[in-house]
Amino acid sequence: MSVARKRLVYAARRLGQAAPIVFGIIVTNFFLLQLAPGDAADVLAGEAGSATPEYMAMLRERFGLDKPVATQLFYYVKNVLLLDLGFSFRHNMPVLFLILERLGPTLLLMGATLVLSVGAGVSLGLLAATRVGSWRDTMISILAIVSYATPLFWVGLMLIVAFSLKLDWLPATGMESVGMFYSGWERFVDIARHLVLPAVTLSLFYMALYTRLMRAAMIEQAGMDYVTTARAKGLTEGRVTFHHILRNALLPVITMAGVQMGNLLGGSVIVESVFGWPGLGLLAFQSLFARDFNLLLGIFLLSACLVVIVNLLVDLFYTFLDPRIEVR
């Protein structure tokens, strides 16, 4: 079998194995959510500030909350198999549409964060590892630790105060300028400007991880036999570093990035909250307090599926990166 075909078979098998996992996730989440006291009718009536008993009974009947739990689960699973994620009564919209609306901004933020954090992390790790113990190395290590330890919401707010309020270089919140209704290139630039601060905030945290990891991996690789051999062969330091050490050191970073991508797909509640970024994280967070279970389960399902797919892609990517790793 050719390598390409092997990869396809492997992917198909992995996806097949993932199906029962995802199903298990749906059922577990469903029962976990039932543990929360209070239901969506309580919350809606609570927000109304008052309600008649008839109104609350009507809400419960509409939401299907008056049926036994097993029945509710059965209908939910049945619908999911038919690709119907249900209806969010709080928003009066199908769950699928709500999620798709917010998926784009989430992916945008996640993508930007990934590129920025991996790019910066790898670069800084490289810079630190090539001059271990130097002033440069110490500064980068300190930067990494400070970025990791500082709370995201504080960083976000400070960036807003500095770059938006005081310097007025960048907008404070949102994904697009309200009321401007740009299109084409102008819209691209507008969104890019709004993306800068949230992406930087979120990246700082992950960048710290990748920096440390990259640095450690490179130092480890630099002590290996093949590096000595390469130098003995007469290769320049630059070629040894970039062509040999870097590629090997990247493997742990890719693993970590793959895991983090699964996290990021759930959105970052804190960053979305501070910057008003219309992502899935904040939606999920609010849905929990609103007991909007249909929406919450839909987001969980989507996250689970995406994590499965991303893990698979990362595993396949390894085989490209390192010829020693075989698909079995």
Added chain:
Amino acid sequence: MTNSDGDHMGVDRRSVLRMAGVALGTWLLPGSGLAAKPKVGGTLVHLVQPEVPTLATFLSTSIPVSQAGTRCYAGLLEYNFDLSPKPSLAESWSVTDQGRTVTFKLRPGIKFHDGKPLTSADVQFSIMEVLKKFHPRAPNSFKEVQQIDTPDPLTAVLRLDKPAPYMMMVLSGFETPIVPKHLFAGTDIKNSKYANEPVGAGPFKFVEWKRGQYIRFDRFGDYFKKDQPHLERVVVRSIADTATRSAVLEKGEVHLAGFGAVPYSDVIQLSKLPHITVTKKGYESSSPIVQIDFNTRKAPFDNKKVRQAVAYAMERKFIIDKIWFGFGRVATGPINSNFKASGLYSADVKNYEVANGLEIANRLLDEAGFKRNASGVRFEVTHDVTPYGEEWQRFGEYAKQRLDQIGIKVTLRYEDVATWLRRVYTDYDFQFTSNWLQTFPDPVIGVHRMHHSASIRKGTVFVNNTGWSSPKTDELMDKAAVEPDAVKRAQLYKEFQQIVVDECAITWIHELEFPTVYNNKFVDIIDSALGVLGNFDRAHMKA
């Protein structure tokens, strides 16, 4: 899709210079600019918290839904700051037959946003087929209405079983939106698509909703009030983080925030900025009060003296000044002092806000048989903190410290909204909890539900959860509900207030004042008792 009129909602250099130039000009020319008609223009960005779930004000009265949805819908009447009614969709009305018949005459030529005319058939349909069936409060507010006759397209006659003086107070576009019959009739109203794409007769029409980002409402050119509205556009945004909300108000990216969207501490700071104005007006139709509910079903709060002791221990002025940053007025009972003008409010009740409150509290607890033990503690209780904001957490902490001084050991309990509602209104698994209630433009709507025996309904929220009631107060409330004579009504409510304040199943702390923060390049936004729940049709940019 581009907006080519160059409208900027932010503060940019050119518009600032322009406004400065105009301001200078108006200052130099005395008397000018005052009589000029406000010109059309401006985009008002309104911050609403928490995020708006739907725009169906005919199905939900939740505060975020109402703040956004009231742009589109109009009602029969509007209300001045002193709660006196004035014409809106209805140009005149009359109450006859000893309060059992109310006739409304609509203005001619009113159009919905889709161009179709608004007639009495829409009024009849909205109240009888939509609101009475699906609205959280309308079934109570309109319970006396048996039918609505529509002898001609501009006349609606409400026929009531018994007089309902409170009904005249709930006819705003917020509480009773008039929806188009031609779009709703025969459809599944509970799941209507117009929930999120509203069509009404209000000054702004719905344009688009980008969830998580903004809701856009544009000026409706055929609004029934000539030359209004003045604003070009209203945009609603939600921002989850409190500090960010204050930041964007300061920056001028948003222009309006009410109902506690900005924390009190930040309000004080923002009010010092030249481009920000803070007002406490606009909550007269809501009239909220902060209170403590006692569960009278179990010890120790089944004992009236114990409840009164807690009431005496609370220093209301201190709470207002230190926890609510000076926003609020000491409450004396269940009816808000906003009702002083109508005579329904009475201050002639037992006064718990006295200088020697702690002394009296200690004495009452001794009399009730709860002596202090060796460590000075009389008994232990759990206090539930209502989950609507940080102020209540501080209030819980204050209550704990204060009650410690009279020998009551308090454990605080914090839960989220759904859990707290379940505990306090379904399971009744609490001893005493902080709470705040809107008392609405008439006691029948807002106050009766906390005291009437018929309002003890397990599973329904914001009704009688203390379990206390009495035949005498039930009788007083039932009589006051149908009493058309204002003086007699005031007398009934005076007696009612005296009894419930003395019985102390609830003790009232202070009347909430929500500050509304707005950018003062806009004026006349808050111009009625509804405040940010009003229709904004007179709002405009300063010349």
